[in-house]
Amino acid sequence: MAETVNYDHKEIEPRWQKRWEQDGLYEANIDPQRPKYYALTMLPYPSGDMHIGHWYAMTPSDARARFMRMRGFNVLFPMGFDAFGLPAENAAIRHGIHPKEWTFANVARMRQQLRTMGTMFDWRREAVSADSKYYKWSEWFFSQLYKKGLAYRKMSPVDWCPHCNTTLAREQVWGEDRHCERCGTPVIKKNLEQWFFRITQYAEELLDFSHIDWPERVRTLQQNWIGRSEGASVVFHTEQGDPLEVFTTRPDTLWGATFMVLAPEHPLVKKITTPAQKETVEQYVLQATRQTDIQREAAEKEKTGVFTGGYAINPVNQARIPIWIADYVLMTYGTGAIMAVPAHDERDFAFAIKFGLPIIPVIARSDGLVKSCVLKSEVQEGFEPALRAAAIPFEADQAGWLVTPRLDQVSAYREIARQYLAKDGWIELVGAEWAFIFGDASLEWDSVEADREILQRCQARRPALAGCRTVMEMLWQNEWYRDTLYHDQFGMMIHSGEFSGTPGETAKRQVIDWLEAQGIGKGAINYHLRDWLISRQRYWGAPIPIVYCPTHGAVLVPDDQLPVLLPDDVEWRPTGESPLKLHPTWKKTTCPICGGPAERETDTMDTFMCSSWYHLRYLSPDYDAWxxxxxxxxxxMPVDTYTGGIEHATMHLIYTRFFHKAGRDMGIMKGPEPMIQLRNQGIILGEDSEKMSKSRGNVVAPDDLVERYGADTVRAYLMFFARWDMGGPWNSSGIEGTARWIRRVWALFTETPAAGAPDPQARRSLRRKLHQTLCKVTHDYESFEFNTIISALMELLNEMYRLRDLGVANTPEWQEALDLYLRMMAPSCPHVTEELWMRLGKPYSIHQQAWPQVDEEAAAEAEITLVLQVNGKVRDRIQVPVDITQEQAQAFALASEVVQKHLGGKPPRKVILVPGRLVNIVI
RNA sequence: GCCGAAGUGGCGGAACAGGCAGACGCGCACGACUCAAAAUCGUGUUCCCUCGGGAGUGUGGGUUCGAUUCCCACCUUCGGCACCA
Incomplete structure (x- = not known):
C-alpha cells in the first residue's frame, strides 16, 4: 500500500472533478434497460455568489441522487438558472451594467462555484431561462394558454411596487404592511390593463393531492391558499328589481340577514344610490379606491361604510333591508356583495353595532348558556327566595341579580319572572333562550318589527335607553351580556319561519335544497385563489407575444415568428414606465392579420412563468422543434423527487402544477402531476440565529469553507449538522467534527495494517456493526434523514478503530468493511471516497459501483441486553442470548441480586415480559 | 384572530411501532505526545447527592406495569394566512 500521506483536499478534489468531467461520468442518457429516476432540485437565481443555502439545498439532494444511482437507477440530475428578474435591472440601474451582461456573468461565476461542490449534475442539460432559445418557448407556452382561453387581459386593480415600478402577483406581496417581496417597499393599488392566467379554473383539481407524495405542510399551505368555501349563492333583488347575487357559507342564517353590503366598486352602487345619499356615497367610493392597502390596514380594522339609500328584498321572508357599501366587502371575492347576518358573523356584528342596524339571532346557542340581569326596581319582594326555592343559580349584588338558569330551568324561571315582575318592569333572557317578559306579554325577538316594538317598550320604561337604536345595542351596553350575544356556531335554526327548529347538523343542506326548489339560490363553491397576474412593466423578462392592432385588437404573434426578442439597446433607468415602452422602435410592428401598423405589448412575463416548465427544458435544452x-x-417524466425550499409552496409549487395540468389538457404534457415526491430543506440562519443578510454581516460564504476544509467536509457537515427539513443556525465550530471524521477515515484507510492474531469474536463484531450500519444508512437515505447517515458512519468508524487493535486488520472481514464503508460514504463525500477507492486498488469509479446488500444474518445480534425493572424503574441490566425463552428471562431477572434487593423479599405481583427488551417486575 | 410546525444536557441533535433518555458531534475539563503550540491520541462530561440513591425530555393533569412517544388543558418560539362573506 502507498505510504501514508496526509489528506489534502486541495489536491484531490479538483483532480477528480476534472477526471469525472472528462469521462462524462455523470451524463444521463435514455436507457430503456434501466429504471429511470428524475431527481430535481430547484434552480437558483444567478444573484452573483453562491450562498451556503444553495449548498444546503443542493448537496444533500446530490447525495441522494448518487445513492439512487448506486441502487441501479438511471438518474437524471440537472441544473440551470432562473435568469430573468428584477435584481438584474436593479443592478443595471445601480452599476450601469447591462442586465444581460450582469446576468450571464453571474451565471458563469455560479457555474464555476457549483462545480466545486462535486455534484453529479449533467451539465449538457443546463438551461438558462434568459437565453432566447429558452424564452422562445416561454412565449410559445403563453400562446398556447391564450389559444386555450387560459390567458386573458383585463383592467384590474393590482398591487404596484413604486420602487420596482412594476405590478406584483398577490403572493409577491408580503407581511402585514403589504410590502414588495423583493425590495420591501409597501405596495400601492393601481388600476391597469393586465394579463392573467386562469389558474382558478384548476382550483378544484389543485386541491387533489392524491397522486403526489408531498409534505403535509406544503399541502396544507396550498389548501389554505386555494381556500375552498362551500355554501350557496342566493339571488336578492333591489327594490328597483335588479338581481343582486351574494355568496354565503351560511345559508342557514338567511332569515337573519338584516341588511346588505356591497363593495364600493360594485357596478350596482350607482343605480341604487338615492339622490339624498349620492354625495356621501360618491365620496366614500372615491376615498376607498384611492386608499392604499396600508392605509386600510392602518385603520385598525374599524369598520367604515355608508348607506346608499337603496333597499333589497330578502327572498326568504320578503323583508325590506337596507343596502350599504363598505370596504370590508371585497370586489375580488364572491360577487362583491354580501348579505349581512350580524347575529352570526363577527364583521357584520361590528358593523351593525357601529351603525345601529338591527341584529336578529336566528341560530340557537348550542352550549345552553342563558343569562338574565335583573334590576331591583324590576321585581317585587320575594324574587330572590323564589330563585332559591327553584335552585336557579344567581349572584346578587346591590343593583340586583345576575341569573344564569340552566336550560331545563328556563320555563320555571320565566314563570318566576312573570310572577314577581314589578308594575312596568321587564325582564329579558339572553343567550340560548331569547325572551322579553313584560307585564302584559312575553315578546319574541324574531324580526325587525319585533326589534322595534321591544325597544320602544323598554325605552318607554327607562328613558336612559333613548339613545339606543336597536335591542342588541341596548343589550350590548350591559358588559355582563357581551360574551352571550354573538356566536358563529352551527345550531338549531330559530326565528326562521317554517325552518325554525331545524337542527344545526342538517340546516345548511336543507336550506340549500329548499333554495334550489324555490329557484332563488343554489349550492355554490368559492375559492380564495385568484387568477395569476403575469404582466410586469419591466425589461428583463420574457416578452408577452402579443401585438395590438387598431382594427384587430390584441393579436398573438404567430408561432413561426417566435421568439419576440428583447432589444439590447434600452434605457433601463427607472421612469415608472416599462423600458420597452420607451424604446424608439421596438414596439413598432405590423399586425399579423392585416399587415397594418401595430404595437407590441411592452410588458414582460413574471419569472414564475419561466420556472413553471424548466424541468422540461432540461430534458433537451437545444431542441428547437418543440x-x-x-x-x-x-x-x-414525471420528476420522481423534487427538492427545494418550502417558501415556494404558494408560488412556484402551485404555478408549476397548474402549468402541468393546463399543458396536459392541451395535449402537451402527460399524467396528472409534474413532480411526484417533494421534500423540503429548512433554512440555515446566521450564527446569531438571524436570517443571513449582507447588511447583518452574518453571511457564511461557502467558498471560504471549501478552501479551508474541502467540498467533502462541507457536504458532510451540511448533512450532519441539523435535520435537513428543519435547518437552523449555522455553527462554525461544528464543522471541525466532520473534518476530523474525514481525516480519521483517511488515516485508517491509508495506514499499513498491523500484524496480529485475529480475534474471532472481533471479526464477527465487525461484520455485525458493518451490516447494521448499512441497514441504517440505506433506510436513512430513502427517507431523507441525512444527519443520522453521517452519525452512523462515524459510529462504524469508531468501532473499526477499536477492532483494528484486536487484530482484525488482516482479515477478509476487514477488507469487506473497507469496501462497504467507502461505498456507503461515496454519495456524501464523492472525492475522498474516489481517491481511497483508487488507493485500495479498486476499479474506477466508485460512483459506478452498486449499493451493497445487507447481510441480515451478519447484522443479527447474538446477545442482547435485557433490562430488568422493578416497578418500572431500571435496576439492572444483564447480557442474555437473543433466543432466550420468556421463562428463562423471568428466571434470570429474579436471580439478579440487585433486583432481589429492590424486591425486599416481597413476592412479585405481576411480571411484564417484553421479548428481547426487558422484564418489569411489579410488586 | 385562524391554520401549521417545534420545545430533550453548555450547544447542534439522537431515540424503529409505548420499553435502557441524551447515540453521533461541538464545546469544556483532565491526561499523553511536544521545548512549546497546533494537530493527534486517551479519559470524563444531564443535574443533585449523605455514594444507598434521587430528580429529569416547555408547564400542569390523565391513561399505562412503564410515557420524549398516546390523551386533555396551558405556556413559549417560529412559519404561513388574515375583513375571503
Missing part, C-alpha cells in the same frame, strides 16, 4: 424532445419526455 419546448422539449417528446422522446426524452416519455422516458424521464
Amino acid at each position: 419546448p422539449f424532445d417528446p422522446v426524452e419526455y416519455d422516458y424521464w
